[in-house]
Amino acid sequence: MTQKLIVIGAGMATGRMLEDLFEAGADVDVTLFNAEPRGNYNRIMLSPVLSGEKNYDEIVTHDADWYAANGVTCRFGERVAAIDRAAKTVTAENGDVLAYDKLVFGTGSNPFMIPLPGHDLEGVIAYRDLEDTTRMMNLGPDNKCVVIGGGLLGLEAAAGMAARGVDVTVVHIMGHLMERQLDEAAGYLLRKALVDKGITVKCAANSKEILGKNGHVKALLLDDGTELPCDLLVMAVGIRPNIKLAQECGLAVGKGIHVDDQMVTSDADVMAVGECVEHDGAIFGLVAPLYDQAKVAAQTLMNARAQFVQKELSTKLKVTGCDLFSAGDFADGEGREDIVFRDPARGVYRRLVIEDKVVKGAVMYGDTADSNWFFGLIRDKTDISEMRDTLIFGPAYQGGTPLDPLAAVAALPRDAEICGCNGICKGQIEDAIAAGASDLGTVRATTKASGSCGTCTGLVEQVLAVTLGDDFVVPAAASICGCTDMTHEDVRRMIKSQRLTSMAAVWQECRWKTSCGCHVCRPALNFYLLADWPLDYQDDPQSRFINERKHANIQKDGTFSVVPRMWGGITTPDELRAIADAADKYAVPTVKVTGGQRIDLLGVKGEDLPEIWADLNAAGMVSGHAYSKGLRTVKTCVGTDHCRFGTQDSTGLGIKLEKELWGSWTPHKLKLAVSGCPRNCAEATCKDIGVVCVDSGYQISIGGAAGMDVRETELLVQVATEEDAIDVIKAVTQLYRENAKYLDRIYKWMNKVGLDWIKDRVEAERDALVARFELSQSIYRKDPWAEHAREKAQSYKPLANLALEAAE
Amino acid sequence: MSDWIDIAPLEDIPKRGARMVKTALGCVAVFRTAEDEVFALDNACPHKAGPLAEGIVHGTSVTCPLHNWVISLETGKAQGNDEGQVATYPARVEQGRILLERSFLRARTAA
Numbered sequence: 001m002t003q004k005l006i007v008i009g010a011g012m013a014t015g016r017m018l019e020d021l022f023e024a025g026a027d028v029d030v031t032l033f034n035a036e037p038r039g040n041y042n043r044i045m046l047s048p049v050l051s052g053e054k055n056y057d058e059i060v061t062h063d064a065d066w067y068a069a070n071g072v073t074c075r076f077g078e079r080v081a082a083i084d085r086a087a088k089t090v091t092a093e094n095g096d097v098l099a100y101d102k103l104v105f106g107t108g109s110n111p112f113m114i115p116l117p118g119h120d121l122e123g124v125i126a127y128r129d130l131e132d133t134t135r136m137m138n139l140g141p142d143n144k145c146v147v148i149g150g151g152l153l154g155l156e157a158a159a160g161m162a163a164r165g166v167d168v169t170v171v172h173i174m175g176h177l178m179e180r181q182l183d184e185a186a187g188y189l190l191r192k193a194l195v196d197k198g199i200t201v202k203c204a205a206n207s208k209e210i211l212g213k214n215g216h217v218k219a220l221l222l223d224d225g226t227e228l229p230c231d232l233l234v235m236a237v238g239i240r241p242n243i244k245l246a247q248e249c250g251l252a253v254g255k256g257i258h259v260d261d262q263m264v265t266s267d268a269d270v271m272a273v274g275e276c277v278e279h280d281g282a283i284f285g286l287v288a289p290l291y292d293q294a295k296v297a298a299q300t301l302m303n304a305r306a307q308f309v310q311k312e313l314s315t316k317l318k319v320t321g322c323d324l325f326s327a328g329d330f331a332d333g334e335g336r337e338d339i340v341f342r343d344p345a346r347g348v349y350r351r352l353v354i355e356d357k358v359v360k361g362a363v364m365y366g367d368t369a370d371s372n373w374f375f376g377l378i379r380d381k382t383d384i385s386e387m388r389d390t391l392i393f394g395p396a397y398q399g400g401t402p403l404d405p406l407a408a409v410a411a412l413p414r415d416a417e418i419c420g421c422n423g424i425c426k427g428q429i430e431d432a433i434a435a436g437a438s439d440l441g442t443v444r445a446t447t448k449a450s451g452s453c454g455t456c457t458g459l460v461e462q463v464l465a466v467t468l469g470d471d472f473v474v475p476a477a478a479s480i481c482g483c484t485d486m487t488h489e490d491v492r493r494m495i496k497s498q499r500l501t502s503m504a505a506v507w508q509e510c511r512w513k514t515s516c517g518c519h520v521c522r523p524a525l526n527f528y529l530l531a532d533w534p535l536d537y538q539d540d541p542q543s544r545f546i547n548e549r550k551h552a553n554i555q556k557d558g559t560f561s562v563v564p565r566m567w568g569g570i571t572t573p574d575e576l577r578a579i580a581d582a583a584d585k586y587a588v589p590t591v592k593v594t595g596g597q598r599i600d601l602l603g604v605k606g607e608d609l610p611e612i613w614a615d616l617n618a619a620g621m622v623s624g625h626a627y628s629k630g631l632r633t634v635k636t637c638v639g640t641d642h643c644r645f646g647t648q649d650s651t652g653l654g655i656k657l658e659k660e661l662w663g664s665w666t667p668h669k670l671k672l673a674v675s676g677c678p679r680n681c682a683e684a685t686c687k688d689i690g691v692v693c694v695d696s697g698y699q700i701s702i703g704g705a706a707g708m709d710v711r712e713t714e715l716l717v718q719v720a721t722e723e724d725a726i727d728v729i730k731a732v733t734q735l736y737r738e739n740a741k742y743l744d745r746i747y748k749w750m751n752k753v754g755l756d757w758i759k760d761r762v763e764a765e766r767d768a769l770v771a772r773f774e775l776s777q778s779i780y781r782k783d784p785w786a787e788h789a790r791e792k793a794q795s796y797k798p799l800a801n802l803a804l805e806a807a808e
Numbered sequence: 809m810s811d812w813i814d815i816a817p818l819e820d821i822p823k824r825g826a827r828m829v830k831t832a833l834g835c836v837a838v839f840r841t842a843e844d845e846v847f848a849l850d851n852a853c854p855h856k857a858g859p860l861a862e863g864i865v866h867g868t869s870v871t872c873p874l875h876n877w878v879i880s881l882e883t884g885k886a887q888g889n890d891e892g893q894v895a896t897y898p899a900r901v902e903q904g905r906i907l908l909e910r911s912f913l914r915a916r917t918a919a
């Protein structure tokens with residue numbers, strides 16, 4: 001007997017199910033409802049329609065002829081309003097009541113709209129159907145659009161509109177794009193490609209409010225106060241299974257409509273397929289599993305036995321020029337090994353995660369030609385031990401020469417700057433080599449490259465190696481750590497010359513061998529990036545040693561020490577009282593006068609830090625940065641104020657210097673002192689930078705130390721005024737920040753580049769260096785204690801207290 | 809039967825970071841990796857009881873803040889040439905929430 005089948009929703013899943021039924025010759029009489037005023041079409045191809053690569057007609061999967069040929073009664077533009085399962089009828093919107101033998105839900109899902117203030121303004125849309133797509137297609141070069149959501153859908157929407165000349169900004173809450181499918185490295189490459197298409201990408205950005213005018217969207221306001229004007233705002237932040245109707249008629253639902261392995265719901269005569277279902281705890285958002293469900297549902301309707309099994313999924317992005325692929329589980333893990341391959345020149349990144357001789361997951365960017373082969377290995381759990389060495393190169397690659405570690409340098413363009421001091425580009429070095437230079441000495445003699453500060457020596461040698469091939473052997477230099485073959489100096493040069501402004505950029509362009517660095521390289525990279533790009537790079541607390549992350553020195557028992565600043569060693573009775581009060585209030589076990597002319601409160605509990613800071617702040621005191629690779633103290637002596645020998649106001653200059661330099665991060669700690677006369681009571685000649693006042697002015701000397709090595713400073717310059725002294729000190733500090741290796745104090749750096757080079761640079765570029773120092777200080781000259789006490793206090797508390805819980 | 813306690817939303821721990829959970833029997837460090845996995849370990853380094861929650865997290869390891877031992881978050885074992893192990897506890901993320909297993913936390917003195 002002919003089975004009366006009613007299908008709710010003409011989507012991708014039900015379309016496939018009907019095809020399977022008719023192809024198998026099933027004896028069914030189908031009525032197909034669809035809320036959208038049209039039949040089945042290939043929803044995923046809306047993106048090529050948006051970008052103009054296809055038109056709507058090309059993506060229709062079933063046309064009027066097909067429905068007619070298969071006797072399908074089409075009720076498009078009509079919603080099913082209610083279901084009576086006892087009577088086995090459905091009620092259409094217009095009140096028609098229709099009986100069924102079997103009912104199939106294919107209601108898909110609803111886009112999630114963040115309930116931001118203003119989300120109901122005209123011009124705020126989702127990206128789900130042809131109507132949304134048409135809204136976006138109506139924009140052109142005169143329009144601006146903001147897309148909230150940097151996942152698959154949001155990026156396809158953004159790229160499609162950008163292709164039409166629209167000025168698009170993507171706002172994404174997470175640190176990198178498509179974070180569920182991609183790791184940071186691939187996310188970085190994707191971002192780069194989208195930016196190249198003219199799209200503005202804002203990651204780690206929180207939306208606060210949608211602003212409107214006359215009921216129409218006008219702009220998106222972010223948490224940080226940025227206003228992004230727009231004519232249309234697209235929210236693509238996720239989907240929720242559309243279960244309302246199923247719930248109303250009493251079917252078992254959770255996140256989606258519950259189905260068993262045969263796609264049957266809690267009612268034996270009702271089935272469900274597609275994004276509206278929940279199977280074994282999982283819900284679905286890609287078509288591959290939906291097609292499997294459709295096949296199973298068709299079999300079940302024909303009383304054949306079939307079983308839906310969840311499989312590994314893979315993701316691709318349909319944006320021309322952004323080839324990416326992600327599949328399986330690519331989290332790090334014990335017993336899991338990473339194979340990482342990076343080709344910065346081609347913008348290629350591949351990462352495989354291997355466990356127990358099997359590929360568990362893969363992320364690829366740039367070249368995804370082999371993605372299906374890798375996906376097959378994951379799905380079939382193929383034993384890869386035989387091909388492990390060459391696996392990463394893909395199926396075509398067997399044996400062959402190992403990858404050239406110099407490829408990164410080989411790929412640099414001729415105009416890439418190699419030697420910053422002398423402005424020498426790669427091309428000039430190649431020319432010198434062509435003209436006969438065959439080693440570092442001759443290159444240096446003819447081009448001056450690496451002849452000044454010397455930090456580019458490694459790169460120059462690599463250019464030699466690339467150009468001369470086997471004729472040149474690069475002298476081995478110590479790399480930063482096991483994550484890379486490059487030295488600190490090489491990486492610093494790459495950061496500058498290639499304008500690398502994020503950690504992920506460095507990992508990719510410098511071919512890091514690990515996915516996210518280690519405790520040795522991350523703090524160094526964090527410093528280099530913030531020193532070179534103070535405005536673009538955001539400090540990463542997770543890449544800092546605990547002392548700098550929590551702005552206090554960790555003690556051997558896990559407590560902390562707190563050292564407030566005492567500018568130039570000067571304090572007041574009020575400050576001392578506040579310190580005494582804080583010591584009492586927080587039961588500080590030890591209060592000590594330090595060797596840096598200030599007071600240390602030792603043994604403070606981590607949880608109490610924000611409160612003790614707030615108390616000290618209230619008395620006008622700020623962080624002393626006793627924990628930082630940054631400015632520590634400026635020691636002073638009493639100078640002309642009191643001392644009978646004083647020649648200048650050493651205390652005053654010390655305070656000024658400390659107020660100008662505080663908060664700045666440096667490669668290692670930076671200590672200063674100002675003595676009022678050559679008797680040198682402030683011990684200025686064993687500091688990183690020391691000032692000794694004399695009748696005719698200020699002698700500024702650098703490179704002292706009194707720790708593991710004891711060094712006397714050497715004279716940099718003598719100047720006549722305080723202003724000059726301050727400027728020279730800022731300039732030399734900036735030169736040190738820009739050029740030294742992380743964890744080299746000034747004396748070590750000076751040994752490498754030479755005092756003469758430092759003198760020349762400070763003399764020639766003083767104003768520019770001071771300007772760059774000031775630019776950086778516009779961000780960093782602030783009290784981190786106040787900021788943490790205000791905004792991060794919660795993070796100092798335990799995440800939870802289960803003390804009572806476990807004691808029960 | 810396992811019995812999971814809801815601790816906090818995942819976002820309360822930064823990526824490549826950790827926070828500490830107090831229990832009657834001492835502190836447990838809960839870590840979040842770059843890939844959003846969570847791990848729970850005793851907050852005491854096998855070397856000299858350094859607070860692991862304050863370390864730098866990389867891959868699925870943490871470097872102790874006191875003397876740089878590297879500890880596997882999965883097994884609690886010291887890596888490289890160092891020897892020692894700290895107790896680990898079941899932890900997982902469900903719908904954006906961090907869950908810890910109650911009976912393990914109670915049994916931790918035995919570990």
Ligand code: SRM
Nearest residue numbers: 553554561593594595596597598626632705706707708709
């Ligand atoms: C508190 C203080 C000792 C004191 O009680 O006086 C101190 C304490 C520490 N010093 Fe120091 N140094 C202190 C003045 C000095 C001085 C004297 C000075 O600055 O006039 C020196 C020699 C001068 C110099 O730096 O050249 C000094 C040379 C060192 C060194 C060796 C540096 C070197 O390059 O050789 C280290 C180790 C390091 O930095 O790697 C160090 C490291 C340390 C650390 C941070 C060790 C650590 O990593 O935990 C100590 C932190 C103790 C704590 O938990 O608070 N401390 N340290 C002094 C704080 C001064 C301040 O107010 O900020």
Ligand SMILES: Cc1cc2nc3c(=O)[nH]c(=O)nc-3n(C[C@H](O)[C@H](O)[C@H](O)COP(=O)(O)OP(=O)(O)OC[C@H]3O[C@@H](n4cnc5c(N)ncnc54)[C@H](O)[C@@H]3O)c2cc1C
Nearest residue numbers: 009011012013034035036044079080107108274275286287
């Ligand atoms: C722009 C875009 C790009 C995508 N790209 C990809 C991709 O590259 N790869 C991939 O795998 N997936 C992609 N997807 C996801 C994929 O399109 C969905 O997974 C798939 O369409 C879901 O199929 P479905 O049949 O469950 O639901 P849908 O295709 O959404 O169909 C459900 C239908 O039911 C109708 N309906 C709902 N309630 C009722 C009711 N009460 N009465 C009558 N009708 C109703 C709706 O109007 C809708 O037409 C993309 C999605 C979008 C929007």
Ligand code: SF4
Nearest residue numbers: 592594595706707708
């Ligand atoms: S001298 Fe050594 S023990 Fe004393 S404070 Fe400095 S680092 Fe610590």
Ligand code: FES
Nearest residue numbers: 853855856858872
């Ligand atoms: S206490 Fe952890 S390394 Fe010493």
